Each structure stands twice: as C-alpha cells, then as structure tokens.
Amino acid sequence: MNIELKDISFRYGSIVALDGVDFNLDHGACGLLGPNGAGKSTLLRILLGFLSPERGDGRVLNFDIRKEQFMIRRSVGYMPEDDCLIPGMDAVTFTAYFGELSGMPRQEAMKRAHDVLFYVGLGESRYRLLETYSAGMKQRLKLAQALVHDPKLLFLDEPTSNLDPQGRAEILELIKDISLKKDINVLVSSHILGDIEYTCSRVVILNKGKVAAQGEISALKEIRYSLYEIKTKGEREGFIEALRGQGCRVEETEDGMLKVYMPPGFSRAAIFETAVKENVQIRSYVKSQTSLEDLFAKTVGVD
Amino acid sequence: MTISEQGYLHWKGTFVERTFPWWPIARLGIRLAFKRKFFKFAFSLSFLPVFFFLAGIYVSERLDDFQSMLKGADRFLKVDPAYFKNYFTSEFLLFMMVMLMVLAGAGLIADDLKHNSLQLYFARPLRKRDYILGKMVTVFFFVLLLTLVPGLLFILFKLLFSGSFAFLAEFPWLPLSVLGFSLCLTLFFGFYTLLISSLNRNRRYVSILLFLVYIFSDVFFGIFYGIFHNPYFSLLSIKSNLQQVGAAFFKVKRAYDIPWIYSFLVLAGIAVVSALVLRRKVRSVEVIK
Numbered sequence: 001m002n003i004e005l006k007d008i009s010f011r012y013g014s015i016v017a018l019d020g021v022d023f024n025l026d027h028g029a030c031g032l033l034g035p036n037g038a039g040k041s042t043l044l045r046i047l048l049g050f051l052s053p054e055r056g057d058g059r060v061l062n063f064d065i066r067k068e069q070f071m072i073r074r075s076v077g078y079m080p081e082d083d084c085l086i087p088g089m090d091a092v093t094f095t096a097y098f099g100e101l102s103g104m105p106r107q108e109a110m111k112r113a114h115d116v117l118f119y120v121g122l123g124e125s126r127y128r129l130l131e132t133y134s135a136g137m138k139q140r141l142k143l144a145q146a147l148v149h150d151p152k153l154l155f156l157d158e159p160t161s162n163l164d165p166q167g168r169a170e171i172l173e174l175i176k177d178i179s180l181k182k183d184i185n186v187l188v189s190s191h192i193l194g195d196i197e198y199t200c201s202r203v204v205i206l207n208k209g210k211v212a213a214q215g216e217i218s219a220l221k222e223i224r225y226s227l228y229e230i231k232t233k234g235e236r237e238g239f240i241e242a243l244r245g246q247g248c249r250v251e252e253t254e255d256g257m258l259k260v261y262m263p264p265g266f267s268r269a270a271i272f273e274t275a276v277k278e279n280v281q282i283r284s285y286v287k288s289q290t291s292l293e294d295l296f297a298k299t300v301g302v303d
Numbered sequence: 304m305t306i307s308e309q310g311y312l313h314w315k316g317t318f319v320e321r322t323f324p325w326w327p328i329a330r331l332g333i334r335l336a337f338k339r340k341f342f343k344f345a346f347s348l349s350f351l352p353v354f355f356f357l358a359g360i361y362v363s364e365r366l367d368d369f370q371s372m373l374k375g376a377d378r379f380l381k382v383d384p385a386y387f388k389n390y391f392t393s394e395f396l397l398f399m400m401v402m403l404m405v406l407a408g409a410g411l412i413a414d415d416l417k418h419n420s421l422q423l424y425f426a427r428p429l430r431k432r433d434y435i436l437g438k439m440v441t442v443f444f445f446v447l448l449l450t451l452v453p454g455l456l457f458i459l460f461k462l463l464f465s466g467s468f469a470f471l472a473e474f475p476w477l478p479l480s481v482l483g484f485s486l487c488l489t490l491f492f493g494f495y496t497l498l499i500s501s502l503n504r505n506r507r508y509v510s511i512l513l514f515l516v517y518i519f520s521d522v523f524f525g526i527f528y529g530i531f532h533n534p535y536f537s538l539l540s541i542k543s544n545l546q547q548v549g550a551a552f553f554k555v556k557r558a559y560d561i562p563w564i565y566s567f568l569v570l571a572g573i574a575v576v577s578a579l580v581l582r583r584k585v586r587s588v589e590v591i592k
Contacts, residue, residue: 048587050588073428078423080426084418085418085420087418098423100327101328104318115312149314177311182313
C-alpha cells in the first residue's frame with residue numbers, strides 16, 4: 001500500500017481542515033478532488049510531513065507520517081501549486097541542486113537532471129535562466145525537480161494551473177505516461193475535473209475536510225448515479241417539481257432536455273407515472289453517461 | 304517528437320547520508336553571489352586593507368631601509384595587538400562587510416520567500432536548521448575570508464619577516480584573539496544578514512534595510528553623543544559595539560569608557576532576535592490561522 005491514512009484530523013486554530021479522513025492508495029494514479037477549502041492541500045502537507053495531524057495515523061510508502069518524514073521526503077516527489085524557482089539559476093543547476101538535496105551524489109544528480117529535463121520537454125532550454133521561463137516551462141520545471149531523484153510516489157498539486165490548452169494537454173500526457181508506464185504512483189490534487197478524469201483511475205473527493213467519496217472512478221459513477229436525459233412535450237414545470245419531490249435532481253439543459261439524476265432505488269417506471277400524472281409526454285428517454293463532473297456535483301452538492 | 308516518446312529511465316544509484324546536509328545550500332549561495340553585478344568588484348575592494356596591513360608588517364621589519372620615506376610614521380607601524388585591532392575594526396573593513404552582505408546576503412532568504420522555494424527545500428530530507436545553517440555558512444565564508452584568513456596571515460608574515468618567534472612569545476594569546484573576534488564578527492554578520500533577509504520578500508528593500516540599519520545606528524549614536532556626551536549611547540551603534548568588543552578581544556584601550564560586555568550583549572541580543580525571527584519565518588508552509 002502506498003498511502004494509508006486512518007482517522008486523520010487537523011485544524012488551523014478553530015477551523016477544522018480535515019476531520020477523520022480515511023484513505024488508501026495502492027498503485028496507479030489517484031485524483032484528489034474537492035472545492036476550495038476542502039482540505040486537499042492540507043492533506044498533501046500532512047502526507048509530506050509539513051504538518052503533523054492532530055489525530056489519526058498514517059503511512060506513506062510504509063513510513064510513519066509522524067516519525068519518518070525524512071524517509072518519506074526522500075522517496076516522494078512533490079510538485080507544488082505555486083511557481084517556485086531560485087533566481088540566477090538555470091534549469092540544469094536547479095534540478096540537480098534539488099536532486100543533491102534529496103541525497104543523490106552531486107555528479108549523478110547533474111547527469112540525472114539532464115535526463116529528466118529532456119523527459120519533461122525542457123531539453124533545449126535547460127541552460128536558460130529560470131527568470132526567463134514562461135508559465136508552462138516553469139510548470140515543467142517543477143515536475144522535473146519532483147522527478148529528479150526518481151521517486152516512487154509523486155504528489156502533484158494543481159499540475160495544470162496557469163497553462164494554455166496545448167501546455168495542459170502535454171502535462172496531462174506526461175502525468176499519464178508517468179503513472180501508466182514508468183511505475184511511479186501519482187496523487188494528483190486538482191479542481192479541474194477533466195484533468196483528474198483523464199489521468200487517474202481512482203478518485204478521492206474531499207468536502208469540508210471529510211472524504212465524501214472514494215474509489216475507482218468508473219465504479220463510483222456506476223454506483224452513485226442513474227442519469228437519464230429526457231425530452232418532454234407539454235407544461236413541464238409541475239413534472240420537474242414532482243420529480244424533485246421524489247428525491248431526483250433535475251437540470252434543464254440549453255437544448256431543452258431534462259437531465260434527471262435518480263437516487264439509489266428509484267424506479268424508472270416512476271418517471272413515466274409522474275409524467276402521466278402531470279400530463280406531460282415523454283418523447284425521448286436515454287440513459288446518459290455520467291461524467292466526473294456529475295459525480296462531483298452530486299457528492300459535494302454544488303452545481 | 305512528443306514528450307512521452309523521449310523516455311524516462313529509473314535511477315539505479317543509492318542515496319548518500321550527508322554529514323553536512325547544509326553544504327549544497329552554502330555552496331549555491333557562494334556561487335550565486337559571484338554572479339551578481341558589482342559583487343566581484345566589491346569583494347576585491349574589500350581586500351585592499353589586507354594588502355596595506357601586510358605591507359605595513361613588511362615595512363615595520365625594514366624601518367631602517369624606509370627611514371627617509373617614513374619620517375614619524377614608525378609609531379603607526381608598530382605591529383602589536385592594537386595593529387590587529389585596527390585592521391579588524393577599521394571603518395572601511397566593516398563598511399565593506401556590510402556592502403558584501405548587501406550584495407551577497409540580502410537575497411539569501413528573501414528570494415526564497417518571494418519565489419516560494421521554501422516548500423521545495425522542505426520537501427527534501429532537510430531540517431530547518433540545515434537550511435538556516437546553509438544560508439549562514441554563505442555569510443561565514445565571506446566574512447571569514449576577510450577576518451580570520453588575513454588575521455592568521457598577518458601573524459605568519461610577521462614571523463616570516465622578523466625571522467623569529469619573539470612576537471608570538473610576547474603575545475601568545477594573539478592567535479586566539481584573532482580566531483575569537485573573527486568568529487564574533489562572523490556570527491554577528493550571519494545573524495544580522497539573515498534576520499533582515501527574512502523580514503521582507505523583496506531583495507531591494509532588504510538591501511536598503513541592511514545598509515540603513517548599519518549606517519543610521521551610527522548616525523543616531525553620533526547625534527545623541529553630540530548632545531548628551533554620554534558614552535553609553537555608543538550601544539546604539541553597531542559599528543561602535545563591534546569596535547568595543549574588538550578592543551576587548553585584543554586587550555587594547557576601548558574608545559568609549561563603558562564595559563565591553565554591554566556591547567557584547569547588544570550584539571548577542573541581535574543574534575537572539577534573529578534566531579527567534581528565523582524560527583518563525585522559515586517554514587515549509589505558510590499557515591494562516
């Protein structure tokens with residue numbers, strides 16, 4: 001098991017940031033989702049040993065998060081959300097420097113820095129001063145410094161923030177490549193649902209410091225939702241209210257369709273019965289594919 | 304070629320346990336200092352007194368040869384503990400040390416705060432004290448090059464030029480004084496520089512502050528001393544405090560008639576404040592409660 005957390009709680013003064021978080025990550029890529037203030041960054045900081053949890057236990061790569069932070073930091077790569085650089089340095093020196101601080105011999109850190117910079121696509125500009133780098137290049141550089149010591153586990157905090165679509169696509173491709181082909185496990189914290197859906201097979205959704213849902217994305221979508229797209233004819237306001245009254249979540253789309261999220265155990269026949277009662281014709285009735293966005297909205301309770 | 308085609312190879316090496324995990328940080332600080340504009344010039348200029356004092360030692364042993372050129376100057380060329388004290392506490396040397404700190408030390412922590420690098424450091428197996436020590440050793444390197452190294456060179460050259468150990472026999476404690484005061488200056492400038500560097504994210508403000516605190520502490524002392532004629536106002540001045548402590552180390556008469564320990568305590572107080580501020584400012588994460 002790469003990450004095992006049991007009942008982790010943490011508070012900033014009187015504000016509860018994490019409350020009884022249980023979470024396991026075995027292999028592959030896992031997404032950490034949640035709205036702002038859900039506790040994603042706090043969880044990453046606890047995993048790295050920056051913060052000590054108020055309650056609970058945890059292990060990262062089998063090292064205790066309270067007692068063996070050094071061993072964790074040696075085996076884990078961390079890509080922070082903010083732009084990080086040291087002015088006056090070029091990318092090779094910068095990457096090698098952090099390799100050396102991780103405990104790599106100096107010569108090997110330098111050699112490895114070149115390799116990693118080529119891997120992330122900064123090979124041609126590796127001798128340029130970091131101050132002259134674009135936002136996308138800085139993002140790749142952060143990934144390079146996180147990979148330089150060949151970590152077994154990679155923590156990526158908002159890896160695609162400030163990137164243009166092309167840069168975003170390349171970083172996502174890189175993350176996918178790392179997790180699928182390079183035998184490095186990845187924990188991606190992001191609020192961009194598409195990024196998580198593209199790169200991760202598992203997801204942990206945090207809300208108000210608690211785990212709202214976790215598991216395989218495909219299984220979660222299957223279990224939690226029955227989403228149907230319905231086209232109706234007639235006065236549908238009463239129909240929508242009646243469905244809501246029965247526990248369904250109903251959204252009207254721009255093209256006049258209704259998206260109906262049925263709660264577990266809700267009978268499909270009840271939709272037709274309600275339509276008859278409300279004098280509405282159902283012209284189209286299609287089971288829809290739920291997206292991570294739907295899952296997130298349902299779990300966290302936001303649109 | 305797309306990124307994923309470029310390959311990624313796992314590293315087969317083994318991590319090393321460093322005895323001095325702070326050394327890469329110190330080495331980088333020294334390297335980056337030499338990349339800064341004007342630093343090499345200021346650093347070279349700082350060695351001017353070394354050459355003058357070394358020349359003084361040579362001339363002091365050859366007074367007969369230089370008699371015609373040095374009418375009445377022989378009293379300045381008496382190489383004794385006061386000669387060393389004059390070097391270590393000369394206004395020019397102290398000023399140049401401040402200038403070197405402005406150029407090489409201002410950004411040591413300020414740059415890391417501004418560019419959010421602290422979290423990268425602490426995501427490595429590194430303690431807070433390793434980080435601070437690494438930054439401080441950068442300062443130590445430059446200050447020791449201007450204090451301990453010349454001080455020991457002066458003693459060595461004095462022995463070489465005189466051809467006897469009489470000088471050491473007369474002042475056997477002098478090497479210890481050189482070592483002690485060099486360490487005192489080094490520690491003070493280390494704490495002083497890091498204190499101010501950690502107070503702001505902007506290197507320019509830090510540079511200005513480093514310079515102004517040193518200068519204005521002396522200006523205020525001058526103003527108050529001029530008005531009240533009370534030597535205790537010398538405690539306000541960083542420069543005077545260093546000179547008072549220097550005089551005590553080299554066992555020469557102090558410029559102001561107050562116990563040297565007061566000056567030492569003022570300098571130690573600055574170091575303690577610095578340690579407290581650094582403890583608070585140097586963090587892996589900024590926790591806002």
